[in-house]
Amino acid sequence: MKPAAVLAALAVAAATLSACGSAEPGTPAPVAASSAAPSATSSTADQPAARTGLGAPSPSPRPSTRPAAAGNPDGRAAVPAEARAVDTSRPTRTIGTGTPASCTSAAVVKAVAAGGIITFDCGPDPVTIAMTATAKVRNANGPKVVLDGGGRVTLSGQGKRRILYMNTCDRAQGWTTSHCQNQDHPQLTVQNLTFAEGNSTGEEAEGGGGGAIFVRGGRFKIVNSRFVRNRCDRTGPDLGGAAVRVLSQYENKPVYVVNSTFTGGSCANGGALSSIGVSWVVLNSVLRDNEAIGRGANPARAGTPGGGSGGAIYCDGNEFNVRIAGTVIEGNDANEGGGAIFFVSNNRTGTLRIENSTLRRNPSRGFETRGFPGIFFLGARPPTVSGSRLS
Template sequence: MKLQDHLYKCSIFLLVSFFLISCISDNETNDTVGEIDNPLQNPFDGIPAGNPDGNAAIPAEASLEDVSNPDTVIGDGTPESCTGQAFIDAVAKGGKIVFNCGEAPITITLDTPAKVFNNANDEVVIDGGGLVTLSGNNQTRILYMNTCDRNQVWTTDQCQNQDHPRLTVQNLTFANANSTNETEFDGGGAIWVRGGRFKAINCRFFNNTCASNGPDVGGGAIRVFSQYNNQPVYIVNSTFGGKEGLGNSGANGGAISSIGVSWTIINSLFSYNKAIGSGGNPARPNTPGGGSGGAIYNDGNTMTLTLSGTHITANEVNDFGAAIFFVTNDRSGNMVIETSTIENNIGGSWYPSYPGISAHADTDIRVVNSTIIE
């Protein structure tokens, strides 16, 4: 081989190698959504956590919790060691919880909810490392916290307004949960929370469901009551549904539902969720009630809903608020929608200026650099 031919081929090889390395680096960089490293890219379904177009700033209190020094490690490195009972036991102890189930994605199936004990630890952080799916097997709710439930231990005489436990779920998928068999604390197909504080970061919610009828029950994925000092629930870089066949459903609030709670939702995606009740709230005569808030259902008084970098699309209702149902009874609540898109949601609404949103006509709604269309 001539020297010049050899040098030419070496040059081509080096150029190709540099190109491949550049592509790999670019792909790794794209795993960052907003300002939080987001490892949740399940190779089996290809749906990431969060809105890929969302780039809103994330406040420090809404950031990932540090789990570098965990209190409990579930598993010994094998999938078989990561059981539903091991998860339930870990949640009962509280503290920082991580998983060691091997290098492949894993689904851990529960046959009863994991419940937070209010006197176990002020902090409860559950981090799936981007590999763990918690499944209710279409039979049970996955996670429950209630500061006013005596069975979970009362720790203050103001159970509805205490600063702990502070529950964080991050880098997890919640799938196929079902709370329809719950009678005392209904709604909240995957997660039910009252009191303390709650936030979800880099999480995905697929095919979760709660009661299908009722004027004030809901939250196919999440149901929340009374947060400490009316501080908001943070939902960050999370996906509810994501594609057809993966949406969540309930009587109201196909994805999330609350009474008297504020929410700050950042860089998240809500799609293909459904409010499947009918008759509204209060229920019309001869109807079971419900059917409002395809993605989000908020009811109460002084509360806020803030959407930043969030996409709400292809959600569906039978009655009101194809995307959002927001009723502040004393007219003291408000909504802020910034750098977000609400589009192509299906069903009723009342609020002519903003398709897909149901609210009183005098509700304070501030829209900044956002798109809201049919």
């Protein structure tokens, strides 16, 4: 399924899949949705216009058309400097010339390929750009690639295509090092944007997945963004990520997801996020009403196509860590394991921490880990849960 030219990380991923399968039980004892959460120490588990002159009345401000902020407004998790929005006050290039009509799919594709800090000038009102092609990052054009929608831009895949793609190991996008699976560039940031109706169904490169965004290599973060009604293939034992799929990050540094919202995603696994061998830090965000709709788990049970795990988040691999803080994960659904989170560290070195967060109403229709409603977990030790509610 992977090109032979791709380096050793893919062999690791392949080994991961079979290892995961051998560890996943078929019918663990179910946990009632009303189960009490483990204790914190559990080991088991816009502004008016300025006056025009002294004494002159202020003109009436134009009503704001900016959508409500993404993410969890009640989230209080501290955001480290490297996870914050990038300063785009001096952009490298701007998409649009002040009108909605000037903001086109072709302009987005061209700008992303050129790289640098990219902003939009589509007029004062919200605009949706119907993508007629996938925007692809060129690996030599960076090292930073920042796409900032200013809170008014939606990129729509129209239910037909993936929206954004970066892959340091894709020869078509240019190889820039001899170790494509572990390089520190490009560093891709998406911020103040909405990604809607992305669909990667039928995309087979790198195993598929990533309905809105697919990333392999370099660094990646998401800030103040929304992902709405994205899709990827309906079946498959390990593909996933209706919104986002990530494979490998430089030195296993984490993907940051900050003040962002994921809703209405649907895929075989990982109704919002999916990865293999990748660490995540999800801060002050909302993952709601996403679904893992595959059937048969991983490896696929006889007579089934496989999949169905991680209603919101699907993480597989060997050594990786996930931290969820100040976040709400609710109303997600998995046909198999982990209505909220599916986490399998095959060599049992991975860790999961949940801090000051709420996980509720995330049914696991096949299996989950006793005492952790909505979670299926295999790792170094039981998930660490503090200041949080799981129900």
